[in-house]
Amino acid sequence: MAKISRTWWGQRFLEALERCTDPGRLSRGRSYSSPRRLLSFSLEGATIKAKIRGNVNPYFGVYKEPRYQVEIQLRSIPSKAWTGIIQRLGSNAGWLSRLLLNEMPDDIEEAFAASQQTLLPGSEKDLKTDCTCPDWANPCKHVAGVYYHVAHLLDHDPFLLFQLRGLSKEKLQQKLAKTPLGQALANELLPQEELTPEGVSHRYPQPNLHPVEKNLTYKAFWSGHSLPDRSGHPQEAPREGAPRPSSGVPALLIKKQGDYPPFWERDNSFIEAMEHIYQQVQAKNKESL
Incomplete structure (x- = not known):
C-alpha cells in the first residue's frame, strides 16, 4: 500500500497523532482520505473543514449515503511565544536556509521547546476535533x-504546520525577514514583484522572407516556392572526436522540481527515478552518444 506521507515531517505528524489518539482507530480511517471519500477540504485560517462521504448500512438503519462535516483545530501558539520562536529561527542559518528551500529542519522543535511549545501535536490538548457522525470516539474514522x-x-x-499553529506562511516570512540574519536574505524571504519578460535576440537566424504575390493560386504557390534556406543554421553536428559543449548543471530542470513535486504521486523520489531512466537511456544509446 502506498504511503500517505513521504517526507519525514509528514510521517512525524502522523506519529504525533498516534501518541495523542488511538493508533488503531487512526489507521482505520486511512481510506477516508481518498478523493472518493473526501468530498471537500478547506483551510480557513487555522481551522480545517472537510466533508466526508459515509457508508450505507441497513443494519444500523442507514439507507441513504450520509455526508459528515469534519472540523479540526490545532491549539494556536500565543503571539508572545511566537516572538521568541521567530528570533531563534532567524538567528540560525541552518534553520533559515532549510525553510527558504521549502523544507522542514529536522531539529526545528528545538526552537519551540525554549518557549515551552511544540510545532507538531504533543498531546490531546493540542487537538480540537468535531464530526457530525454518531460515533462517540475521538478521533472517529x-x-x-482528514488527518x-x-x-x-x-x-x-x-x-502548513505553522498555519495550523496560528501563523501563516506570509507572516512567518515577513517576521523572519526582520531578524538580523533574515535582513541579509530579505530578497529571498519576501515575495518579489512579478517581472515583465523582455524580448531578447534568439540564437537562430531570421528566415529569408519573400514577398507573396497577390491572388496567388495554390498550384502556383506549391510549384513555384521552395522551403527556406537553412544553410546558415548555427547548430551543426559536432565533428567526430570534438569536445561536446557543457550544458551547465546536469538535469537542472529535473532537480529544481524536488523529490516530490505536486504531479508525482509515487512513493519513490522523482529525481532518483529520472536519474535511473537517464542511465538506462545512456547505456542503450552509448554508441550513438
Missing part, C-alpha cells in the same frame, strides 16, 4: 481520514 489528508499536504507545503 472520518476525522482520522491523513493533511499529512499528504505537508509533503508539498511544510509551512
